[in-house]
Amino acid sequence: MKAALISIGDELLIGQTINTNAAWLGKELSFRGISVEISWTISDQPAEITSAIDFLSEKADLIILTGGLGPTKDDLTKHTLTQYFQTELEIVPEVLGRIETFFAKRKRPMLEVNVQQAALPKSCTILHNYHGTACGMWFQKGETIVISLPGVPYEMKGIMNDEVFPRLNQRFTLPNIYYETLMTQGIGESFLAEQIAEWEDKVRAKGFGLAYLPSPGIVKLRLSSKRGDRDKEEIQSLLQEIKDQMPKHAYHLGEMTLSEYLGKLLLHQGLKIGTVESCTGGHIAELLVQIPGSSRYYEGSIVAYSYEEKEKLLEVDHHTLQTKGAVSEEVIVQMAEKGREVLGVDVCVATSGIAGPDGGTDEKPVGTVWIAVATENTTFARVFQFGDNRERNIHTTALTAMNLVRCVLEGISFEKK
Amino acid sequence: MKAALISIGDELLIGQTINTNAAWLGKELSFRGISVEISWTISDQPAEITSAIDFLSEKADLIILTGGLGPTKDDLTKHTLTQYFQTELEIVPEVLGRIETFFAKRKRPMLEVNVQQAALPKSCTILHNYHGTACGMWFQKGETIVISLPGVPYEMKGIMNDEVFPRLNQRFTLPNIYYETLMTQGIGESFLAEQIAEWEDKVRAKGFGLAYLPSPGIVKLRLSSKRGDRDKEEIQSLLQEIKDQMPKHAYHLGEMTLSEYLGKLLLHQGLKIGTVESCTGGHIAELLVQIPGSSRYYEGSIVAYSYEEKEKLLEVDHHTLQTKGAVSEEVIVQMAEKGREVLGVDVCVATSGIAGPDGGTDEKPVGTVWIAVATENTTFARVFQFGDNRERNIHTTALTAMNLVRCVLEGISFEKK
Structure with a gap:
């Protein structure tokens, strides 16, 4: 089975948005044995859309269009497809009901443009969108399936998983992977x-x-x-x-984020965790809290970004801070241990580092990060050297910190290099 | 001037690599008034490459191909273009010299495949690559310029900046978007x-x-x-x-993230900020800290996720917590005001809400979020009703909180709905 992708939107062509949808579709389709032969990005214009379908239906058994289904005036895909497939739009009560519920739940007013999102081409199979207001559409053009989906990534992914893949599996014998x-x-x-x-x-x-x-x-x-x-x-x-x-x-x-894994581990061991963060600025806490039900093992955090807060909130020793600096073994150990006390938790993980782009020295270049884990029995600290990209340093530090907690809790020895 | 992009590589089609090259080219070209009309991603096969050029040269004055110029066997673009333009490959001594220097500098052995990278089509204008070993090529097909560049992002960008844009500026009066x-x-x-x-x-x-x-x-x-x-x-x-x-x-x-805008505003007003977070779990802090230099206005945060931490770290009144609940106006006001004291900051923003998926009640359904901003003069609190997706509730709450701080600092009245 051969597929072609059509991504619609000027924001893609002018590079204001990076096309992650095509990558996700490419990954998911090829994984299921559907070969993505070609991928086009075009602007939101009727003639472009129809000529893309004309051209690609010669090459592919499955065409997936993304984008151009929002309620605003620059989104023309639905009207173009309605004309192309010589059908007409008709309000679908079931869809209208879902859109109404969607707005009612959010206590937001529903506008005429949103009502119009329930108007769908008569001849298509409706692909329901449980995460937003723009439905997907499934058309047949000769032997080729033409599917149109909204461009918002989580809505597109939701419709693919809920509506498209089950239908494809039903209709075709895809390799059993x-x-x-x-x-x-x-x-x-x-x-x-x-x-x-x-x-x-x-x-x-x-x-x-x-x-x-x-x-x-x-x-x-x-x-x-x-x-x-x-x-x-x-x-x-x-x-x-x-x-x-x-x-x-x-x-x-098995597929599982590190925060989810750590959450399960903490629950299983009956432990409560807290974090004390400097360079990660709350990112570890945020990753832990992303998991539903994290309140069962996550208590709270202190983000002590400045020297002052490290002294004020954590009582890190003034002299140590001044002589060793915030990015040092002595300070990180104090941060983790005091944090454990102040937060009243079983396990406390602390981070302190130079995320960049500035603040590096010869001795402690950008990317130098200390992480410590304090438990009832032990405090373990280790220094890492990451790269020079601030955002990635923060994220990598958070993941590394969570992995260190895991190793400590699972009794895996993580001796210094 | 109209441009078309051709990105070559199976890794793009199967989604193993996200196509950031097309986004960068789209941004840079449209900024210079060159309209990117269409962008194709194709696999590294001679027939695909030639038919893409045939098709797109009808539509565009400029075609830029990226990818398929590395030394490995699956990179066929150069050979395909040599045939397509009916010319032949010839070792270019200047290029060979640069490749030799490149390897010598890095103390890596130079292989025969690398020597072959100095073999370039006779009829093209060579676009020198000062960041790698694969040169770019500039061909003329009738009225259309066809440019082929390596797919490694920093090499591609280097050749565009060093070699392509200066030539385009010289040859054309580009329309000005x-x-x-x-x-x-x-x-x-x-x-x-x-x-x-x-x-x-x-x-x-x-x-x-x-x-x-x-x-x-x-x-x-x-x-x-x-x-x-x-x-x-x-x-x-x-x-x-x-x-x-x-x-x-x-x-x-003008293009600017909210955290960056807020950072500039705080700097300009000479104010220091701290956050007290419950449902956002440190996400506001993290967004603030993502901005380089945020230590000039960001001090620290307390993530008080549990009732206990709210009492312990912030001295939120036990009775208020028990009678009104953590998601209430009374508690959020205390969180922001006590947080301002404990952190010793000028502005403190606090969040408390039901991020979901569980924990909602009829009175306070999932998505109910209280946000408060405390300054020296005033404390402002407001309730919001977001959706039922945990991750988005957290993110939306963080952005809304930052926007509320902005409104307070800019004196914009934000009366309750």
């Missing part, structure tokens, strides 16, 4: 590849697919089989091999 | 469109382009002219009209 993911933190893609080179040769020789899926601070290792569940046990035991080999980095077999 | 952006917070795309409908008709009648660029919590309004700087004043004053009309929502004329 089984896969499992191993989550790793703190090891780069190339370094990971080097460490598991032999294992990789082995699994490839068995005909399994292996993919490295990197995102900042995290690399997912995905092992897949085209023989479906029949290879489930073998795939799981192959990944478990790697997990056993690198316990400091591999934290979970 | 001018645009300006108005940043708004807390007003949905549809509601904004309805509020400015008359204004929108007016600006469209004048021939200006208008785009709504929504992202969670923020809508950018972009107004553009194809007559360049000549319309600068008019565009700015048209956007200023809207800014004056909705001071609670429109926070800045």
Whole structure:
């Protein structure tokens, strides 16, 4: 099965928005054995939309359009498709009801443009949107399926998962792919590849697919089989091999964020956590709180960004701060230990570092970060050297801090390099 | 001048790499008045490359191909272009010399594949790459310029800046697109469109382009002219009209995040800020800290997620907490005021709400959020009703809180609905 993508919107062409939708669709479709042959980005103009469909329907069995379905005047896709497929718009009561509920829930007034979002082409199959007000549409053009979806990423993804993939699975015999993911933190893609080179040769020789899926601070290792569940046990035991080999980095077999994993671990051990943050500025707390139900194990945090707050809120020793600096082993240990007391928690993790772009010295260049974990029995501190990008330093520090907490709680020795 | 982009590479089609090159080129070209009409992503196959050039040279005066110029076997672009333009490859001594220096500097061995990177089509203008080993190529196909560049982002950008833009400026009088952006917070795309409908008709009648660029919590309004700087004043004053009309929502004329704007405002007023967060779990702090140099106005935060921490760290009154609940006007006012004292800051913003998915009641459904801003003179509190998505509630609350601080500091009245 061959697919073509059409992303609609001037904001994409002029680079104001980066096209993450095409990447997500490419990943999800090719993973399901649907080959994405070509991807176009075009402007929101009827002639562009229709000529793209004309051209690509010669090449693809499935065309997915994203964007151009919002309520405002510059979103023309729906009208263009209605004309193209020689049908007409008609208010769909079920959709109108859902839009009304959507606005009522949010106590926001519903406008005429929103009512018009319930007007959909008669000849299409409606793809319901449970995350927003613009429905998706499924048309048939000869042998080719033409699907139009809103451009807002989480709405597009929701409709793909809720409505499109189940229908595609029903209509076509897509290859029966089984896969499992191993989550790793703190090891780069190339370094990971080097460490598991032999294992990789082995699994490839068995005909399994292996993919490295990197995102900042995290690399997912995905092992897949085209023989479906029949290879489930073998795939799981192959990944478990790697997990056993690198316990400091591999934290979970199966897709799971580090904050979710840590949450489960804290719940299981009956521990409460707090954070004391300097360079991460609350980012660890935020990642923990993103998990629903985190109030069962997360108590609170102190972000002590300035020297003054470190003394005032945490009673970090003035002399130590002045002589060793905030980015030092002595201070980070005090931050974690005092934080544990002040917050009254079982585990406290603290961060202090130079996120950049300024503030670095020869001795402590940008990217130098101290992290400490204090528990009832022990305080563990370690220094890291990250890069020179502020945003990535903050994020990487937060992930590394959470992974350190995990290692401490799981009794994994994490001796200094 | 019309441009078309061709991004080459399977890693883009299968979504392993997000196409940031197309976004960068779109931004840089349209900024220079070159209109990007269409952008294709294709796989690294000769037939795909030649048919893309055939098709797009009918539509564009300038085609820029990126990718497919590395030394590895799957990079076929150079050979394909050599055949397509009926020329032949020839080692260019100057380029070979630079490649040799490149490897010598890095003390890495130079391989035969690298020598071959100095072999370039005779009929092209060579675009030198001072950041890597793969040169760019400039061909002429009738009236259309066809440029091929490596896909590594910093190499591609380097060649564009060093070699392509100077040549384009020399050869063409480029039309001059001018645009300006108005940043708004807390007003949905549809509601904004309805509020400015008359204004929108007016600006469209004048021939200006208008785009709504929504992202969670923020809508950018972009107004553009194809007559360049000549319309600068008019565009700015048209956007200023809207800014004056909705001071609670429109926070800045020109592209700028809310945290950056707030940072400048705090610096300008010589004020220090702190945050006291419950439902946002440190997210406001994190957004403030993302801005380099935020230590000049950001002091620290307390994340008091549990009832206990609210009492312990902020001395919120036990009785008030028990009778009114944490999500109440009485508690949020105490949080902001006590936070201001404890942190020792000029301005303190506090949040407390039910982020969801659980924890809602009939009286306080999921999405109910109290926000308060305390300054030396006043404390202002307001309740909001957001949606049912936890992550978005947290993010929207953080943006709304920052916007409330802005309104308070700018003396914009924000009376209760």
